[in-house]
Amino acid sequence: MKPIIPILLVLAAVQFSSAQKVEKYFDHSWKECAPANARYYSLTLKTDSGWARKDYYIRERKRQMEGLYADAECKIKNGRFTYFYPDGDIETTGRFSEDKREGLWLRFAQNQQLVDSSVYKAGRVIGTALKWNNAGQLTDSLVLNADGIGTRLSWFGDGTIASQGTFSAGQKQNGTWTYYHRSTGEKSSVEQYKDGLLVNRQYFSVSGAPVSDTSNTEKDASFPGEKGAWQTYLLSRLTLPANYKIENSDRAVVVVSFVINEEGQVEEAFASSPFHPAFDKIALDIIRASPKWNPAMDAHNRKVKAYRRQPVTFVQTRR
Amino acid sequence: MKHTGLLILISCVTMVARGQLPFLDMAYKMALDRAAREDKLVCLLYASADCESCNEALYKRLGAGRVKQQIARSFIPVRIGPESGDREHIRQLFDLKMSSGILFVDDKNNLIYSVPYNIRISVDSLLNEALRRQRSIAILKEKEKSYFGQNGKNIRDLEALIAAKTTLEQDTRLLLTEYLSLVPKDSINTMPVLQFLARQAPVYESRAYVTMVRSPLFSEAWYSIPVETRSRINVQIFEKSAKVAADTEDEAFAGRIARFAASTYNNEPGRKYAQRRVMMYFYLRTKDITRYLDVAAPFYDDYLQFVVAETTAQPAAAPAEDLPEALLKMNTATAVNTVSPAVYARYLSDAAVFFYRNDSAGKYLSNALAWADKSVALAPGFLNQHVYALLLYSSGEKERAIRYETLAIAESKKVKAAYTADWPRILEKMKKGERISPAGGGN
Numbered sequence: 001m002k003p004i005i006p007i008l009l010v011l012a013a014v015q016f017s018s019a020q021k022v023e024k025y026f027d028h029s030w031k032e033c034a035p036a037n038a039r040y041y042s043l044t045l046k047t048d049s050g051w052a053r054k055d056y057y058i059r060e061r062k063r064q065m066e067g068l069y070a071d072a073e074c075k076i077k078n079g080r081f082t083y084f085y086p087d088g089d090i091e092t093t094g095r096f097s098e099d100k101r102e103g104l105w106l107r108f109a110q111n112q113q114l115v116d117s118s119v120y121k122a123g124r125v126i127g128t129a130l131k132w133n134n135a136g137q138l139t140d141s142l143v144l145n146a147d148g149i150g151t152r153l154s155w156f157g158d159g160t161i162a163s164q165g166t167f168s169a170g171q172k173q174n175g176t177w178t179y180y181h182r183s184t185g186e187k188s189s190v191e192q193y194k195d196g197l198l199v200n201r202q203y204f205s206v207s208g209a210p211v212s213d214t215s216n217t218e219k220d221a222s223f224p225g226e227k228g229a230w231q232t233y234l235l236s237r238l239t240l241p242a243n244y245k246i247e248n249s250d251r252a253v254v255v256v257s258f259v260i261n262e263e264g265q266v267e268e269a270f271a272s273s274p275f276h277p278a279f280d281k282i283a284l285d286i287i288r289a290s291p292k293w294n295p296a297m298d299a300h301n302r303k304v305k306a307y308r309r310q311p312v313t314f315v316q317t318r319r
Numbered sequence: 320m321k322h323t324g325l326l327i328l329i330s331c332v333t334m335v336a337r338g339q340l341p342f343l344d345m346a347y348k349m350a351l352d353r354a355a356r357e358d359k360l361v362c363l364l365y366a367s368a369d370c371e372s373c374n375e376a377l378y379k380r381l382g383a384g385r386v387k388q389q390i391a392r393s394f395i396p397v398r399i400g401p402e403s404g405d406r407e408h409i410r411q412l413f414d415l416k417m418s419s420g421i422l423f424v425d426d427k428n429n430l431i432y433s434v435p436y437n438i439r440i441s442v443d444s445l446l447n448e449a450l451r452r453q454r455s456i457a458i459l460k461e462k463e464k465s466y467f468g469q470n471g472k473n474i475r476d477l478e479a480l481i482a483a484k485t486t487l488e489q490d491t492r493l494l495l496t497e498y499l500s501l502v503p504k505d506s507i508n509t510m511p512v513l514q515f516l517a518r519q520a521p522v523y524e525s526r527a528y529v530t531m532v533r534s535p536l537f538s539e540a541w542y543s544i545p546v547e548t549r550s551r552i553n554v555q556i557f558e559k560s561a562k563v564a565a566d567t568e569d570e571a572f573a574g575r576i577a578r579f580a581a582s583t584y585n586n587e588p589g590r591k592y593a594q595r596r597v598m599m600y601f602y603l604r605t606k607d608i609t610r611y612l613d614v615a616a617p618f619y620d621d622y623l624q625f626v627v628a629e630t631t632a633q634p635a636a637a638p639a640e641d642l643p644e645a646l647l648k649m650n651t652a653t654a655v656n657t658v659s660p661a662v663y664a665r666y667l668s669d670a671a672v673f674f675y676r677n678d679s680a681g682k683y684l685s686n687a688l689a690w691a692d693k694s695v696a697l698a699p700g701f702l703n704q705h706v707y708a709l710l711l712y713s714s715g716e717k718e719r720a721i722r723y724e725t726l727a728i729a730e731s732k733k734v735k736a737a738y739t740a741d742w743p744r745i746l747e748k749m750k751k752g753e754r755i756s757p758a759g760g761g762n
Contacts, residue, residue, distance in 0.1 A: 061642055239546050248650045
């Protein structure tokens, strides 16, 4: 292996570039990197309509994205874009015009359940936009006219109402917006808006009693303990799978996506960037067995789900 | 089982002929009895089932002049060949991961030392190491006695004594209790003391164990130990504890240990694996074969599923589009399974033959047949074919049984494995439709 490393490093420094073709390599966080550490391979070709870019999952040898840019640097999206899961299924598809979403955009969960259907005009939602959860239950309905005037209604997975309110021109919150606790269905916050500006709000406890402190409750989900406790937790449990070794590299990365629910429990964990079933399982088991988190709070005085994407790196040391 | 006894009696006085090897084909139980009478270790030659040339090479080394004399003088040498009725029992008892090796066991059925065939060590060193450990164990026993007899007790000496006994996998319960009474009370809830206790893998529910896990600092102390060490300690705790449960025939305690073992895994298959392993060990050691089979059958069924998943190659999907050449040429990180399919096959076949011999009611015959079927699919060696043939015959599939036994005999002739001598007689019985005794004839 040793003689390969310097060669790869040299290759990394070279961005294959010609007037017609650009090749790049990216790691799992989309940072440009050496081919040896790359998760994604990107190939951009000059066409009559613009710069056609295709990104690939290297390990799966499948497309991750294809789209059309107006420029060689791939900064201005201009044309149809489709994003794919590592298994080849579509994640998101829609069209950009001058870097703004235009027309119908669809997003699918990994189980291919449609989770978002929205129509855009110059980057803004117009008409009816609907969202569903992975199980196909409607969770959000946004109806706007061409001026951005309309209503939003959202639901929890069990069908109970989560929030409701209206928009004035320019899709600005306006009038009374009411938010609800998931656990009891009681109001969590009643907020008054005037053309996008919050003018008053009243918080309510989970049992429905008014709360005097109305300071912003927004707080991200956090792992209990000191800073770095989550990393310590992961590291203290991570082992290489028995009976396996990694070839062609000294490391492997599995990215696990998961949700921290309103109770602080980890749920819906899946390997969004898998490596191998034996490695994926270890990463998933560790994250699924996580102690309870401190749940996230939104600005409407209620616990909400938080979404995480955690890369887990297995490093193989030679003894 | 009566037939077995007779056969064993006959064979136990037969010196294995290969290279004047000092190892006897003796029943394991008899070997333990002899070890107790003569105050020696049993030296088990756990012969390879797959590599007769490996066996022959080792026989040559073990049968050479001085080595042979030392073995005969210092040990009760017993050969556990692929045909041995004790083979699966021993593999289970000591949770052997190796397919062949040499084991040293004391008269109380405790594994003192073991090495696989392929270890690079001279036979002299191997024998000396086993004897050294035996002596060390005896010395530590004496030290423990004298420790309790002395007046000036030193905590550092005690720690050293406990650590030495732990290294040799000896019982430290008494010493750990003594340790807790010597450690100043305000020192018990400190990282060094808690980690010392953890590293001794105290028996589950013992005073040392309870003191350790109840400490408010335990979690911090425990998770400061590297994960590999923690895993090893957990295994040591439930192995040691299961031994205590078996020695006291305390099934309820074994059940609690099994639940503890399960709790050390963060996934359901792991939990089931650990729980069943403890109970299998307990039932095997307490000789409750019926209960053992009841737990072992689902254990091996799950193992079969695992093996199927591990060994079934995913069909390479044809690329849906033309992929860039640079992408196709890239060597990406790849996970490679380091276990040969033959190892999985051997494990399944050993389990199948144990059930064949011990499941007299045939309650799990179809399970054992499925394990043997997979073992043959993975590694069609003559021994696996033979086991498969026996199970097919028991299941009433006479024609297929004859076909596999014929294959097994033909293959075994290529390597001249001595324990296959009886197979033609078994084949004749199959052809005549006669009953084959799992205990005796179905070696």
